[in-house]
Amino acid sequence: MFFILTYRQLTSINYHTIWFLLCQEPLIYGAIWGYYAPNRHTRRNKLGDNMDDVNWESVKMKANSVIDGDIDGAIPSDVRSLAEMLLQTGDNNPAQREPLSGSVKAMLKDFPSGKVVYRRGNQGLLPAAAGVVVDSAAEIIREAAHHFFTTTQQYSQPLLRKHGKSKGSPVYADADEYAAGLVKKARDNARELFKAGEWDGSLEGLADCADYTFTEEEE
Secondary structure (H helix, E strand, O other): OOOOOOHHHHHOOOHHHHHHHHHOOOOOOOOOOOOOOOOHHHHHHHOOOOOOHHHHHHHHHHHHHHHHOOOOOOOOHHHHHHHHHHHHHHHHOHHHHHHHHHHHHHHHOOOHHHHHHOOOOOOOOOOHHHHHHHHHHHHHHHHHHHHHHHHOHHHHHHHOOOOOOOOOOOOOOOHHHHHHHHHHHHHHHHHHHHHOOOOOOOOHHHHHHHOOOOOOOOO
């Protein structure tokens, strides 16, 4: 199997990935200048320590979720193509899946959708694209709420109180706490709307969540 990498492709990825491309069997065998050198991952995998199909499908699912969730086009086309190439190589070469998974993650984890998918902890049920929308919304809400509370603190701090069931002080200590409270509420609502099928996870779909029919209660 031979691959030709352009200078732009090589400069779009980190040194770990370049080293991986040069050293793995049979990923690159004479691909750039005919050099082949199996590394410790190859020797270990020859002993039977291969990534099974279930775990490899999980790796692919996360990587494809990052790529599909790149709604702003932050991932360069060369990086996207190379990631897809490495995933295809893993399909055909089970012995290479372990190092391949690390290289793919290293390539994608710092992009906006990658930060959503590879973030530590439970990511809930939001797909990467929806997570990017929520992250962007959270930052805008945080910034606007912080400015609002700061400029109106004389009135906002005593009058805009926390939910009655909240623990601790009934008032917000400062603009940071007020903004963080609104951001948490927005994130929670986004998950609930998506779970209920009221939001499709897209930026455009948020407009549908604001269109409700209000009826006045009869006295």
